[in-house]
Amino acid sequence: METPNIAHAEAPVDAHHHEPHSFWSKYVFSQDHKVIAMQYMITALVMGFIGMAMSWIFRIQLAWPEHNLPFLRFLMPTNMESGTLQTPGYYMLVTMHGTIMVFFLLTAILTGGFGNYLIPLQVGARDMAFPFLNMLSYWFYFLSCVVITISLFVSTGAAAAGWTSYPPLSALAKATPGSGLGQDLWLIAIALFIVASTMGSLNYVTTALNMRAKGMTLMRMPLTVWGIIVAAMLGLFAFPALFAGAVLLLLDRHLGTSFFLPHLVLGGEHIVRNDGSPLLWQHLFWFLGHPEVYILILPAMGITSEILSNGARKPIFGYKVMVASIIAIGFLSFIVWGHHMFVSGMNPWLGFAFVITTLIIAVPSAIKTFNWLGTLWKGNIRFTTPMLYAIGFISTFVTGGLTGLFLGNSALDIPLHDTYFVVAHFHVVMGLSSVFGIFAGIYYWFPKMTGKMMSERWGKVHFWLTFIGSYGVFWTMHYLGFMGMPRRYYSYDSYQFLPLSMHALQIVITISALVVGIAQLIFVVNFLGSWLRGKKAPDNPWEATTLEWQTSTPPPHGNWGPVLPVVHRWPYDYSVPGASADFVPQTVPVEAEPSGEHHRHAVAVNGHGHTNGHGNGHHS
Amino acid sequence: MVTTVEKTQNRRVLLPPPPIHDNGWWSDDDDPQSLAVPSWQLGTWLGLGTLTVLFAALSSAYVVRIGGERLVFALPPTVWISTALIVANSVALVCAQRRLGRKDRRFILWLGVATVASLGFLLSQLLTLQTLASQGLFFATNAHSSFFYVLTVVHAAHVIGGMAALGRCAYHVRKRSAWSRLRRALGMTATYWHFVDTVWLWIVALFLWTSF
Ligand code: HEM
């Protein structure tokens, strides 16, 4: 099909956008948001694979305790002496898995990857507001990845205090091997990551608010952009708390202060400190930690909304309510962090307050869910791979959201806290939902980024294996949690209260996890293979309305050629009655095609909408 | 009348004139879409928002950590010198901006005053910490001294950042950059410094509050 006519604003090419020509300025120290996005994505995916491989190793330990894996001796010489995973190695792997997945994969790819790629393209800008800062953001991120990776190889091993790094374990170098240099590197890597994320977030928010094309009002921004910028704001206003925590913890570790360390006895030795408070760390950590989980879900929600509407060929149901829910979730996420600390001995009335705020978050979440279902309802659904992943997102978000309601009640949380139920909850809602949103986004925007199509057939194989496999992993974990199986244990041999049948479930989980792992290898092959020799992608393969699909594929430096696009309608004009095709790009004037943005447009234009030859081939 | 016009003009120069913008945040007409502030300023504000949370986190950690205990040492008198200098810094920057608005090159003088004031501030901070150390109050002595050191040192790091911003203004002066460029550089610098100066006042207030 041909690209619909685009109305252009006469705007000269920005003098700043000289295209760089040397290899270094084009691909390495690039200031082009599209290149930076790809750098972020690829680095994050590599980190994600490292994180996933770690999970295989500790899952094998859980299903077949002390199984001998000789090849691992080369990977982890300090913790795999005889080829079996030792206790400290287990804790290091679990800690690094969580840290890498949450920060270095999910946060990085959703904001640094999708945020960078999509915000300028979807709001009609030539690049980010601060391209140099954007480049710095990537390189700080890269540096943080290097530091965290190096920490795997120091002689005492990587950090082992969990992704939440609670003191005193994380504060005393002598507490465990992993509390040594590995923990310092962990804190430094996190601090660098926060700097990177802040520089990126400043850009995402400023660009979306201030660099929109003519006609792109805030209420015409795609929901992806909304999701990402609200997530970026959460990052801006929550990450500093963890930064402060990291600084204080480093001081406790090296200058003998006692922010978090009480008077302790460690191995008979008195560690004399002035009544520091380990709970203080928990507050600082979770003040970031809870918004952080929404940093991971809001962009995925945005991506899902976008793809559902496109795949169902229907306008998103309740656009304004969706925007309002995103903002409400973002706001509420700052006042619920105490739900991670119900067992910390907090005043029950305070706990009660956190129960209320936590349960209130379920309201906008449920609204969004119903709106997605409303979008699918009676849609003319195209079951493409991105669409399957978007539908998968809804499934896992509902499953995980419901278990969140269990945990949000302190009375239920107290027995369930620190069992596999929590592990199941957050993997379904954060692991799976975010990852499904990411895969939906990768399959959807891959053609735009690379100019090639990904294989649909292998995409579907990837989806079904991942979908079924990951439910195999995490659905099963809920039962372990109900049985009271504690999380973060290396071995369950001496817990008689757990029935033997529990062990069968452990094996089911590990096998499912390995299946999911293999599915990801299929993804990698599809990704690389399609990039190298995939079918050439047309400019708008999904027949989508948003701006990025109205420019060439892949978009040129500066995104739009000599003239900027002008926006005439909202991003969800699918199946507008009276329109000449089942989608109308945002750049088509309302005089040319009717719009479903306001009913008044639809009514006003209906009468003569058809006669206008503003065409896109599908005219009947 | 003339004076009023002049006044508004002077105020205007703190920012480049805002783009014509009457469509509000939520309306749908076809004006170019941006907020009424230039991007660099929006970016600066967002960045300052982030730093606000950083200092808020440290301050609330302090309040929570001491749990109502009174400050166990007297604030050294040099704290008041620091405070005077930091207020002088803000005032000097406002004067510099005024002069620059009138395209009066004497704004450079005020930039100089601001630089001297901030250098003096760092110096008097050094004296403050020395006084504490001479009383046997170090980083790890007690919760109060720990937080005093952390808050003031983190703040001092931001003062040094502000001096870099002043240096950037000086660079534009030397390069004889265009007035608009200078205004932008100075505008950003002044916004940042007012923030850093306010944080100092906040820190002093916090420790005064815990001394009573
Ligand atoms: C209706 C929505 C939700 C509610 C009511 C809820 C509630 C809770 C509660 C109470 C806990 C603490 C459990 C415990 O440690 O005992 C928890 C843990 C967690 N939740 Fe949720 N949650 C919801 C949605 C989400 C979403 C959308 C995400 C991520 C995208 C998420 C990620 C997490 C994570 C990562 C943890 C565990 C962190 C850890 O202890 O390591 N939750 N949730």
Ligand SMILES: [Cu+2]
């Ligand atoms: Cu939470």
